[in-house]
Amino acid sequence: MAPCPKSAKTAPSWRPTLVTHDTPTDPLLTITDLEAGYGKKPILTGASYDVRPGECLTLLGANGSGKSTSLNVICGFVKVTAGSIRYRGTEIAGLAPHRIFRHGIAQVSQARDLFPDLSVEDNLRLGAMRRGGDSAAQTLAGIYERFPRLAERRKQATRTLSGGEQQMVAIGRALMSRPGLLLLDEPSGGLSPQFCEEVAQIIDSLKAEGMTLLMVEQNLNLAFRAADRFIVLRDGKVVDGGDVRAMAGDHDAIVRNIYL
Numbered sequence: 001m002a003p004c005p006k007s008a009k010t011a012p013s014w015r016p017t018l019v020t021h022d023t024p025t026d027p028l029l030t031i032t033d034l035e036a037g038y039g040k041k042p043i044l045t046g047a048s049y050d051v052r053p054g055e056c057l058t059l060l061g062a063n064g065s066g067k068s069t070s071l072n073v074i075c076g077f078v079k080v081t082a083g084s085i086r087y088r089g090t091e092i093a094g095l096a097p098h099r100i101f102r103h104g105i106a107q108v109s110q111a112r113d114l115f116p117d118l119s120v121e122d123n124l125r126l127g128a129m130r131r132g133g134d135s136a137a138q139t140l141a142g143i144y145e146r147f148p149r150l151a152e153r154r155k156q157a158t159r160t161l162s163g164g165e166q167q168m169v170a171i172g173r174a175l176m177s178r179p180g181l182l183l184l185d186e187p188s189g190g191l192s193p194q195f196c197e198e199v200a201q202i203i204d205s206l207k208a209e210g211m212t213l214l215m216v217e218q219n220l221n222l223a224f225r226a227a228d229r230f231i232v233l234r235d236g237k238v239v240d241g242g243d244v245r246a247m248a249g250d251h252d253a254i255v256r257n258i259y260l
């Protein structure tokens, strides 16, 4: 096992603020009867679920069940054909992606979507576009405290970083916007066991700081370690779900439900 990475143990100066609501139990995100797809091909066919403040909800499901599509719909990259997406009580279904981003939803996509020829710092700064000025500089300092490895490579072209380091840039860039809801699509995808552990520790620290997370993750060890609750998508609908701790480690039952 690789030594514990320094980056995940270092306490950052910036921490996400806990969201505040009129009622503490209000969901942060409420998805109701959501339908979406590509052209005439329906993918989500009436999905309903919510994400509560400060929790990590993991979307599970077989390949092609619509997990990534769900995140892309929430961000406005895939058009909603029916149903509702309410974030902090405001309807965001149908808004353009930049407006949804301004509402405080940031995504780390599977492809990471970094600008390979830009420096690490320039990629990070792009994440602060919804804000600016001194607070962006302060947040950048916090990101470097959280990821010292990126501080060392701040002037380096992003394409020259390892896959794991690029994932840190992608997560760091999303955090630069100080999101109220962070969407993570396969954060451990294609990473070595050492970086998977590092990603798991990053998620642990974000959760400890009160960040709300909606995650798609095929690595079930990571999914169940990070998640408070899970839902299972099948044929574009939610067919199962529950509290991870209540499963008391009986993850096989969930896996059977996903794949059989």
Ligand SMILES: Nc1ncnc2c1ncn2[C@@H]1O[C@H](COP(=O)(O)OP(=O)(O)OP(=O)(O)O)[C@@H](O)[C@H]1O
Pocket (backbone or CB within 6 Å): 038, 043, 061, 062, 063, 064, 065, 066, 067, 068, 069, 070
């Ligand atoms: N841009 C697109 N155009 C057309 N079809 C698409 C597009 N993106 C995804 N699909 C299709 O939508 C379905 C759901 O894809 P999605 O990526 O949401 O699944 P997933 O559950 O995340 O799968 P995986 O676990 O394999 O990543 C798949 O059949 C896929 O081929």
